Amino acid sequence: MAEDAVAIGCVVLAAGGSGRLGQPKALIEVGQGTLIQWLVGRLESHGLAPVVVTRGELLEDVAASVACRVIVNPRPEDGRTGTLQVGIAHLDREIGPGYGLLVVPVDRPGFSDSTLRSLISSERTACPTKDGRGAHPIVILAAEVGRIRSAAPDAPLRELIEPFRLEVEDPHLHLNVDLPGDLIGLDDSLVNL
Numbered sequence: 022m023a024e025d026a027v028a029i030g031c032v033v034l035a036a037g038g039s040g041r042l043g044q045p046k047a048l049i050e051v052g053q054g055t056l057i058q059w060l061v062g063r064l065e066s067h068g069l070a071p072v073v074v075t076r077g078e079l080l081e082d083v084a085a086s087v088a089c090r091v092i093v094n095p096r097p098e099d100g101r102t103g104t105l106q107v108g109i110a111h112l113d114r115e116i117g118p119g120y121g122l123l124v125v126p127v128d129r130p131g132f133s134d135s136t137l138r139s140l141i142s143s144e145r146t147a148c149p150t151k152d153g154r155g156a157h158p159i160v161i162l163a164a165e166v167g168r169i170r171s172a173a174p175d176a177p178l179r180e181l182i183e184p185f186r187l188e189v190e191d192p193h194l195h196l197n198v199d200l201p202g203d204l205i206g207l208d209d210s211l212v213n214l
Contacts, residue, residue: 028120029141029160031064031071032108033057035083035127036097038076046128046198047075047083051208056198058086059211060130065089067137069123072115074108096174101126102181103174109166122161124178129157131196133214136189143187150186151194159184 035047035057047057057073064071073091075083084091094107105124112120123140136149140160148159161169161182168181193210197203 028116029069029123030109030112030116030120031069031123031125032105032112033060033064033071033073033125033127034101034104034108035073035075035079036094036104037101037128038097041200042198042203043201045079045082047073047079048086049198049204049207051211055086056130057083057127060125060127061087061089063134063137063214064123064125067134067141069141071125072108072111073127074104074111099174100177102169102172102176102178105169105178106172106174109170113170119163120166121163122166123158124161125158128198129196130198130211131191131193131214132156132158133189133191133194136187136191136194139187139189143185146182146184147187148184149189149191149194151189151191154195155184155186156194 039046049056051059061071071089074094076097077093080093092111094104096103143160146162146165148155165182172181196210
């Protein structure tokens with residue numbers, strides 16, 4: 022993020038209930054480990070220090086999968102914005118105010134390394150887009166992080182920010198790990214990202 026070399030925080034959202042999938046998304050086996058392990062490794066390889074926000078009942082298993090900080094959202098039922106706010110509060114204490122933020126849902130891992138680099142270096146709030154549909158991750162400028170910080174926990178993120186849509190060609194950008202059928206071929210989809 023240009024913004025005069027503003028620090029960039031990174032929050033991985035992994036507190037969803039996984040009701041339709043029937044198992045915790047973060048702990049799905051991918052390659053030689055878990056999805057959260059694979060995703061955090063990718064983020065760290067780009068110089069990010071992700072904070073994973075998860076549910077209380079998953080804390081031990083998620084923390085055993087990654088070397089980064091894992092914290093609990095005590096009220097995951099409040100939704101994604103509430104989970105993001107827990108991560109923001111942690112980053113506020115760790116790095117202080119004035120940072121940009123990369124938001125990475127664990128169930129949307131289909132972005133390429135080139136898309137990640139573009140987002141990290143973006144000078145505006147942005148999300149990748151392909152075929153007219155926006156996707157994840159989302160990078161948020163420091164000025165807009167405050168809007169999320171003070172919002173209601175159940176407010177949809179799309180009502181709080183208006184990201185620039187960065188057109189990309191990632192073949193698996195819209196990959197969404199949500200249903201049992203989404204696990205078929207998941208390893209093959211992720212291998213070349």
